[in-house]
Each structure stands twice: as C-alpha cells, then as structure tokens.
Amino acid sequence: MSGSSSSRNSSSEESSGSSSDSKKNNYQYQMIENSILVGNTEPNWEDLIYDIEQIYSNWSIVTLDLYKQNINNQKILSFNVDLDNAAKAIKDKNKEQSLILLAKLYSYIPAYFEDFSDDQMQTNLYKVKSNLFNAYSIIGQNNPNEVKNYLQASEEAMVSMMNNIQNQKTYNLNKAYILLKDLQTTVDKNDVNIFYLKYKNLSEELNSL
Numbered sequence: 001m002s003g004s005s006s007s008r009n010s011s012s013e014e015s016s017g018s019s020s021d022s023k024k025n026n027y028q029y030q031m032i033e034n035s036i037l038v039g040n041t042e043p044n045w046e047d048l049i050y051d052i053e054q055i056y057s058n059w060s061i062v063t064l065d066l067y068k069q070n071i072n073n074q075k076i077l078s079f080n081v082d083l084d085n086a087a088k089a090i091k092d093k094n095k096e097q098s099l100i101l102l103a104k105l106y107s108y109i110p111a112y113f114e115d116f117s118d119d120q121m122q123t124n125l126y127k128v129k130s131n132l133f134n135a136y137s138i139i140g141q142n143n144p145n146e147v148k149n150y151l152q153a154s155e156e157a158m159v160s161m162m163n164n165i166q167n168q169k170t171y172n173l174n175k176a177y178i179l180l181k182d183l184q185t186t187v188d189k190n191d192v193n194i195f196y197l198k199y200k201n202l203s204e205e206l207n208s209l
Contacts, residue, residue: 042095043095043098045090045093048090048098049090049091052083052086052087052090055083056083056087059080059083063076066112069112069115069116070115070116071112071115071116072115075108075111075112075115078108079105079108082101082104082105082108083105085097085101086098086101086102086104086105089101096140096141099136099137100137100138102133102137103130103133103134103136103137104134106129106130106133106134107130107133107134109126109130110123110126110127110130113126120160120164121161121164121165124157124158124160124161125157125161125206125209127153127154127157128154128157128158128161128206129203129206131150131151131153131154131157132150132151132154132180132199132202132203132206134150135147135150135151135154135199136195136196136199138150139187139192139195139196139199140192144187144188144190147187148184148187151180151183151184151187154180155177155180155181155184158173158176158177158180159177161173162174162177169208169209172205172208172209173209175205176202176205176206176209179198179201179202179205180202182198183195183198183199183202186198
C-alpha cells in the first residue's frame with residue numbers, strides 16, 4: 001500500500017510541470033482498488049490514513065490542474081467535502097462508511113476525466129470501475145436494487161467499450177464482460193463472500209485493459 005501511495009505522490013508532483021503530464025498520470029490523487037476493505041478483514045488503518053494524507057498534500061497541485069482544464073468548480077468543491085468525510089471515517093475506523101466514501105471519491109475520476117479528455121474508451125473504463133466499486137461498497141447492506149443499478153451502469157459503460165474497441169484488448173474485454181454478467185447473478189443469492197471473490201477476479205481483469 002505504501003508503495004502505491006509513493007507512486008501517487010510522485011505523479012502529483014510531476015503534474016505541476018505540465019498539464020500534459022497531469023493527463024497522462026490521470027491525477028494520481030485517486031483512491032483505487034488498492035484501498036478496498038475486503039470482507040471481514042480488518043483494514044490497515046495506518047496505510048489508509050497515509051493515503052488520505054497524501055491526497056491532502058497533493059490536492060492543491062491537482063486542483064490547479066483541474067481548474068486549468070475548466071473542470072466545473074462545484075465538482076472540485078464537492079470532492080473537498082467528500083475527502084473530509086472520508087478522512088473522518090478512516091480516522092474513526094468506521095469500516096462501512098470508509099468503504100462507501102472511498103467509492104464516492106473514486107466516482108470523481110470518470111467525472112473529471114470526461115470533462116477534459118476525448119478518450120471515450122478510458123472514460124468508460126473509469127465508469128465501469130467506479131460503478132463496480134460503488135456496488136462493492138454497499139453489497140453487505142441489504143440493498144440489492146441499488147447494487148443492481150450500479151452493476152447495470154457498469155455493464156452499459158462496458159458495452160460502449162466493446163462497441164468501439166479496435167485493438168488487442170478485445171479478448172480481455174470480452175472476458176471482463178463475462179465476469180461482470182457472472183457477478184450480477186450473485187446479488188440475489190445474498191452471498192457476500194462469493195460477491196467479493198467474483199468482484200476481485202473482475203477487477204484484476206479490468207486492470208489488464
């Protein structure tokens with residue numbers, strides 16, 4: 001975890017050099033799957049606190065880059081609020097709220113990226129991951145319809161990718177789609193552990209795209 005934190009820190013510092021570098025690094029303040037709190041395993045709170053602190057320390061640089069890209073001001077301010085809430089949940093060691101708020105922070109990635117980039121494939125990939133993360137964050141809260149809605153949104157973004165992909169990643173994307181459809185079947189079974197396992201397999205496949 002600390003290794004990924006250092007990577008984010010390094011990328012954020014590079015972003016101050018040029019707007020192009022910021023795009024290339026996709027604003028490395030992001031809280032990706034490395035911060036997921038899996039199943040009944042107690043998270044490493046020290047690592048999570050470190051990650052949040054790194055986001056705070058780099059956020060002023062990232063904010064300037066976002067303004068340069070004409071990102072909506074309210075989206076930037078909303079991230080600040082949600083970051084504060086996530087920091088409090090992590091400080092309080094509130095596992096449930098931490099996971100939900102980390103997923104919410106991740107949701108800003110496709111929102112920001114879509115505003116400044118014409119790369120629809122990457123935008124849709126972020127949407128796929130974001131909706132999956134949000135579904136994951138609430139799977140144990142007896143709200144199957146909301147989980148299904150997130151998974152459906154993820155599928156729609158993935159279908160858009162499949163309709164436009166023109167490279168060697170076709171196999172991986174088709175495999176990811178099969179894994180997503182399989183994941184959807186677990187929601188009504190109300191088996192959280194199976195959902196976590198299939199979610200992890202799908203996330204690993206998406207990371208190969």
